[in-house]
Amino acid sequence: MDSGISYEQDGRQGESELGKLVDLHYGPLYRFAMSLTRNESDAGDLVQDTFFTFATKGHQLRDPAKAKPWLFTTLHRRFLERQRRTTRFPHLEISETIPDLPFVEPGLVDRLDGQALVGMLAQVEPRLQAAVALFYLEDYSYNEIAAILDVPLGTVKSRIARGLAQLKELVAHSGPVGHTTPKEPS
Numbered sequence: 229m230d231s232g233i234s235y236e237q238d239g240r241q242g243e244s245e246l247g248k249l250v251d252l253h254y255g256p257l258y259r260f261a262m263s264l265t266r267n268e269s270d271a272g273d274l275v276q277d278t279f280f281t282f283a284t285k286g287h288q289l290r291d292p293a294k295a296k297p298w299l300f301t302t303l304h305r306r307f308l309e310r311q312r313r314t315t316r317f318p319h320l321e322i323s324e325t326i327p328d329l330p331f332v333e334p335g336l337v338d339r340l341d342g343q344a345l346v347g348m349l350a351q352v353e354p355r356l357q358a359a360v361a362l363f364y365l366e367d368y369s370y371n372e373i374a375a376i377l378d379v380p381l382g383t384v385k386s387r388i389a390r391g392l393a394q395l396k397e398l399v400a401h402s403g404p405v406g407h408t409t410p411k412e413p414s
Contacts, residue, residue: 246283253299254279260300264307274310278303316369348398356391363388 261271281302362368373384
């Protein structure tokens with residue numbers, strides 16, 4: 229493989245070389261993915277994602293002899309990324325989570341506006357605001373927030389709970405959030 233060729237730039241030659249690469253490494257990559265995921269569909273997705281990544285970034289590989297380790301490393305990293313995402317955002321059936329869901333008045337949902345809600349977040353106590361914003365707006369985990377704010381994990385959980393309580397109170401006591409009601413002519 230010519231390391232200077234981008235698979236996106238030189239279509240025919242890149243497709244041919246990528247095809248050879250797929251023929252040569254698909255089986256071993258798929259078996260490796262199966263050993264990690266134990267699921268045919270997930271293993272196939274990982275292999276496909278790995279080859280897609282190679283098709284878009286493989287031109288950066290300077291030594292074609294290192295394509296195989298690059299593919300296996302990329303597949304393993306993709307697997308770890310998916311595992312972290314699954315751990316962080318688990319898939320749950322709605323019926324399993326109903327007891328954990330907060331009660332929200334039906335009319336409140338019609339009044340909410342994202343920008344107004346972020347504006348209300350600015351009214352939350354600053355030390356609580358940071359934890360809430362990092363968790364809900366930036367999608368950081370509790371452990372990551374603890375490291376960022378340099379506070380214990382329990383403090384992060386407490387700040388998020390108290391910050392949400394303050395935000396909920398602000399929303400409950402505000403008028404229509406983010407929407408203006410038209411004034412009647414006088």
